[in-house]
Amino acid sequence: MRLHRSGWVVATALVAVGALALAGCKGGGSDEPSKPGGAVELKIAFWGDFGLDELKAKYEAANPNVKIVLNSGEYNAQHEDLQKKLIAGSGAPDIAAIDEGFIVSFRSQADKFVNLLDKGASKYQDKYLGWKWKQSLSADGKTQIGLGTDVGGLAMCYRTDLFKAAGLPVERDKVSALWPTWDDFIKTGQDYTAKSKKKFVDNGTNLFNPILGQQPVGFYDESETLKMDGGPKAAFDMTLKAVGAGLSANLPAFSPEWNAGFVKGDFAVLACPAWMQGHIKNTAPDTAGKWDVAAIPGGGGNWGGSFLTVPKQSKNADEAYKLLEWLIQPEQQIEIFKKVGNLPSQPALYKDPAIADFKNPFFSNAPVGQIFSKTAEGLTPQYLGKKNGPTRVAVENVINSVQAGTTKAADAWAQALKEADKASKA
Amino acid sequence: MRGLSHRLHRFDVKHMPYVLIAPFFILFAIFGLFPLIFNGVVALRTWRLDDPAQDGWAGLANFERLLTDEDFGNALYNTFGIFVLSTVPQLLLALCVAFLLNRRLRGQTWFRVSMLLPYITPLTASTLVFLVVFGRDTGVANWVLSVVGVDAIDWRAGKLQSWVAIATMVNWKWIGYNALLYLSAMQTIPRDIYEASALDGATAWKQLWRITVPMILPVVIFTVVLSTIGGLQLFTEPMLLDSNPASASGGSNGEWQTIAQLIYKVGWKNLNLGYAAAMSWALFLIIVVVAVVNTVLTNRLGGGKR
Numbered sequence: 001m002r003l004h005r006s007g008w009v010v011a012t013a014l015v016a017v018g019a020l021a022l023a024g025c026k027g028g029g030s031d032e033p034s035k036p037g038g039a040v041e042l043k044i045a046f047w048g049d050f051g052l053d054e055l056k057a058k059y060e061a062a063n064p065n066v067k068i069v070l071n072s073g074e075y076n077a078q079h080e081d082l083q084k085k086l087i088a089g090s091g092a093p094d095i096a097a098i099d100e101g102f103i104v105s106f107r108s109q110a111d112k113f114v115n116l117l118d119k120g121a122s123k124y125q126d127k128y129l130g131w132k133w134k135q136s137l138s139a140d141g142k143t144q145i146g147l148g149t150d151v152g153g154l155a156m157c158y159r160t161d162l163f164k165a166a167g168l169p170v171e172r173d174k175v176s177a178l179w180p181t182w183d184d185f186i187k188t189g190q191d192y193t194a195k196s197k198k199k200f201v202d203n204g205t206n207l208f209n210p211i212l213g214q215q216p217v218g219f220y221d222e223s224e225t226l227k228m229d230g231g232p233k234a235a236f237d238m239t240l241k242a243v244g245a246g247l248s249a250n251l252p253a254f255s256p257e258w259n260a261g262f263v264k265g266d267f268a269v270l271a272c273p274a275w276m277q278g279h280i281k282n283t284a285p286d287t288a289g290k291w292d293v294a295a296i297p298g299g300g301g302n303w304g305g306s307f308l309t310v311p312k313q314s315k316n317a318d319e320a321y322k323l324l325e326w327l328i329q330p331e332q333q334i335e336i337f338k339k340v341g342n343l344p345s346q347p348a349l350y351k352d353p354a355i356a357d358f359k360n361p362f363f364s365n366a367p368v369g370q371i372f373s374k375t376a377e378g379l380t381p382q383y384l385g386k387k388n389g390p391t392r393v394a395v396e397n398v399i400n401s402v403q404a405g406t407t408k409a410a411d412a413w414a415q416a417l418k419e420a421d422k423a424s425k426a
Numbered sequence: 427m428r429g430l431s432h433r434l435h436r437f438d439v440k441h442m443p444y445v446l447i448a449p450f451f452i453l454f455a456i457f458g459l460f461p462l463i464f465n466g467v468v469a470l471r472t473w474r475l476d477d478p479a480q481d482g483w484a485g486l487a488n489f490e491r492l493l494t495d496e497d498f499g500n501a502l503y504n505t506f507g508i509f510v511l512s513t514v515p516q517l518l519l520a521l522c523v524a525f526l527l528n529r530r531l532r533g534q535t536w537f538r539v540s541m542l543l544p545y546i547t548p549l550t551a552s553t554l555v556f557l558v559v560f561g562r563d564t565g566v567a568n569w570v571l572s573v574v575g576v577d578a579i580d581w582r583a584g585k586l587q588s589w590v591a592i593a594t595m596v597n598w599k600w601i602g603y604n605a606l607l608y609l610s611a612m613q614t615i616p617r618d619i620y621e622a623s624a625l626d627g628a629t630a631w632k633q634l635w636r637i638t639v640p641m642i643l644p645v646v647i648f649t650v651v652l653s654t655i656g657g658l659q660l661f662t663e664p665m666l667l668d669s670n671p672a673s674a675s676g677g678s679n680g681e682w683q684t685i686a687q688l689i690y691k692v693g694w695k696n697l698n699l700g701y702a703a704a705m706s707w708a709l710f711l712i713i714v715v716v717a718v719v720n721t722v723l724t725n726r727l728g729g730g731k732r
Contacts, residue, residue: 080694080697083475083697084694105476252678386476397675397679404583404678426692
């Protein structure tokens, strides 16, 4: 009898432990909204370097009740993650950065974001480049899901020391004069590789993207039809021409090898949207003063540029908007520009001496403020379809496989058509 | 009172065993069985995270699409290629290692423990070290090749070399683990059988194949089934080999994209959950078939009669 009773006790205890373990699996999340008076935690999700580290400290100092959590991840993964969490209904950050390459697919789910017009964002409409404001506006024009941070006006960054060693001019106007067109650019590259025995550009994909950004129509037209024969074909052909001429160091963009390439000087030029400056500076700080910025062949264009949005599931939407609004104020935007080079999308700032007169010592004191704002003002942006992101990745993969030698250049375009088509339907 | 104690006793004898094993089965039902069944339901539906408006029963459409999907065929091919390159040498080498360890050696324990080191190393850590080995421009593997006069290999540029790179990582991790399993089975074989065969003039090689392997056959079958399951679900190594580990594309041209990677890509990057669920079920069925075939084959080769 005694034995049986103790058996009972043990069994009950076991079941209880099991039940507790199960309960433990269910709970645990700290999803409760923050208590009034307690600390408000605001999560910001983005990729690369948005130049937020010091601004975070500044904002937290001014708003002691707010704690900001920065979450930087891989570019594609952050957008996919946001999409998952929007559907799942929880887990999204309080402020989510969205790149222009993905904005169309998110603005068509405008009901999942806080309408910033309700929060009084309409007063900023006139401050933005017209197209930038429209990019994040829902189709019916009634919901503004995000406010623009930067635009990716294009220029060409180049290594003055490597140019000099190869007998090329180093002064930025003369360098710009070397390559009014992409064909001239390839000729200059052949000249460089012949003399230096080194590769000229980092990777074919980093030619493809800016050339595509210069075309009137990108992967998709406004009716969401895949249009590979227009802009993408032109950009693809020019890219393969450069690859075929032996200019590419074949370092997959944003890979560790690519980053090592900056340090080792494996390539002499790099297509430079404004936001790329920060990456170069962070990756190869020792190359300070060895870079300069010239015009990009083929005229103006845009590559990248982001928005800050507040997903509706944020428990602290008001605080999130307050932070977002603070971040897009001229003072902060100029701060970010100086730190990582991201060019603001509010044209009035281009005339602000803080930007207009800004010379970047890392880039041989190039007047990057003027250079990049000039490219941004004269811009007619492309429509970027809902599937723009995955389509771009698919075509980049084909370019990479040509560079690796697994796909023959002659078959590459057919392959790109097939992969892009697959991506558009995936 | 007597009645209560009687009922308690009956409960204890008849039902207590079930109560005691219940926690496992409750957990299994929630985290094992439910996902499996729910996955089957999802496989029959259209479920897209990027377009929630598309929703509803799809019937077998997802499975039909699988049959003509080039990407799936490619992933299947890669998975089997890597599977053969990793499992076969892995188990054979493990057998040889176990056979050697089973002899009288100096520092026996040291050897046995060190065999297990790769197994207890975290997978991500060891894979990241292998990435340094298999780097294209500065990798150790290419340096060794250059010493013996072979041209540098771009390990990510083709099927065969990327498969070899991944198979090397898998083999390195699992040879010791399998060897220890074999070793423990070998130690149950009575010494006098070996002694008798030695008297009859059997060589070490003959002893291995005629005595050892048949006598440890159940363990061999167990390792074959386990490595079949593991090999066909290969995920971490191919993911990390990519220059952009978040892309899940297994190389710029899908050179080494495994099925597990493709499922991840379709589900969580293309956000097509219905189709990904269908792929998971297809993978499940493939594993069952391959595991059964492997078991039968091993049994035959080992001379078993089960």
